Amino acid sequence: xxxxxxxxxxxxxxxxxxxxxxxxxxxxxxxxxxxxxxxxxxxxxxxxxxxxxxxxxxxxxxxxxxxxxxxxxxxxxxxxxxxxxxxxxxxxxxxxxxxxxxxx
Numbered sequence: 001x002x003x004x005x006x007x008x009x010x011x012x013x014x015x016x017x018x019x020x021x022x023x024x025x026x027x028x029x030x031x032x033x034x035x036x037x038x039x040x041x042x043x044x045x046x047x048x049x050x051x052x053x054x055x056x057x058x059x060x061x062x063x064x065x066x067x068x069x070x071x072x073x074x075x076x077x078x079x080x081x082x083x084x085x086x087x088x089x090x091x092x093x094x095x096x097x098x099x100x101x102x103x104x
Contacts, residue, residue: 008067012060013097016089019057022050023086057083068100 004010030042058080065076078096082088 008060008064009097009100012057012064013093015053015057015060016083016093016097019050019053019083020087020089020093022046022053026050027086054083057089 004014026043026046030046034040034043061076061079061083064070065072065079070076075096079092082092085091
C-alpha cells in the first residue's frame with residue numbers, strides 16, 4: 001500500500017482507482033437519485049470531484065509517461081484512451097500499470 005504514495009506510478013494507479021470509484025458513485029448512486037428521486041445534490045457534489053480526478057489522471061499520465069520514458073504509441077495513448085472509456089481506469093490498472101516495474 002505504501003507504494004501508492006511513494007512512486008509516481010503508484011500515485012497514478014491511486015488516482016485511477018479514485019477516478020473509477022467516483023464514476024461508480026456518480027453513475028450508480030447520484031444520477032439515479034437525480035432522475036428517480038428528484039434530488040440532484042449528489043450529482044452536484046460528486047460530479048466536480050470526478051471531473052477533477054479525471055484531469056489529475058490525464059496530467060499524471062503524461063507526467064509519468066515522460067518520467068518513465070513510455071513509448072507514446074504503445075503505452076501512453078492506451079492509458080489516455082482508457083480513461084475516456086467508462087471504467088477504463090480499472091482495466092488500465094490491472095492490465096498495464098500493475099505489471100510495470102516501480103521506480104523510486
